[in-house]
Amino acid sequence: MKNIFVALAFFAVIGVNAQTKEKNAKAALQTETVTQNLSPDAAAERDMKALGAVITIDESVKADLNKLFVTKYRALEDTSLSNERLAALNAYVESSLLNFIGESNFAKVKSNSKLFKQLVK
Structure with a gap:
């Protein structure tokens, strides 16, 4: 039971971390796109x-x-x-x-x- 809880917590942390990186990457890409238009x-x-x-x-x-x-x-x-x-x-x-x-x-x-x-x- 303890191992299952640890595994679920580990996957939740990885999922949140991946979402944060994806949002940051999208924001950086939008900023570069605006700059590249000029x-x-x-x-x-x-x-x-x-x-x-x-x-x-x-x-x-x-x-x-x-x-x-x-x-x-x-x-x-x-x-x-x-x-x-x-x-x-x-x-x-x-x-x-x-x-x-x-x-x-x-x-x-x-x-x-x-x-x-x-x-x-």
Whole structure:
């Protein structure tokens, strides 16, 4: 009797775990689908508008920021990127963003977690 109860509990845990992973996978797929519908140039333009709504962007760095975002989205189109390469890309975008907009503006962007995630990840 005890073994039957343990076996049923084990299968219930596995079933719940599988359902959770499936929901997370579907949510990630939907997010990727929305992002993939935009070209890298259109996605970069969207990021520039979102960034411009939070901070004032100097004309001298607009082209550099746009190039950074286009590069990011072109790299993200490659579906074979490993987690390490994605982390390196995110770190590169974050450091470049800090260099282009300055520390005070970067702090404003970082305080807006949704925008920061959109720009860096």
